Amino acid sequence: MRVTYLGPAVVGIDHPAVAEMDRRKFTPSCFLVEISEEAHPGGPLMEGDVLVVDEARSLVSTPVL
Known part of the structure; x- marks a missing residue:
């Protein structure tokens, strides 16, 4: 997936997608990525969605929203 x-x-x-997000709950290991057009998103994800990625968590964890 390209972000x-x-x-x-x-x-x-x-960014409008995170304007009202309470970012105090995120640790310093968290960063934001936006799904790009080249990602060819499908399912519940679409172009322009912003995801929170936590580098300290394993790949098997559930999304943080």
Whole structure:
């Protein structure tokens, strides 16, 4: 899946998808990515969605939303 890196989740990111998100609950190991058009998303994900990625968690964990 191709995504665009937006930056650390704990810093003020100017993106409408995270405007009202309480970023105080995220650790410094969390960052935000936006799903790009080249990702060919399907299912519940679509272009422009922003995902929170936690580098400290394993790949088997559930999404943080």
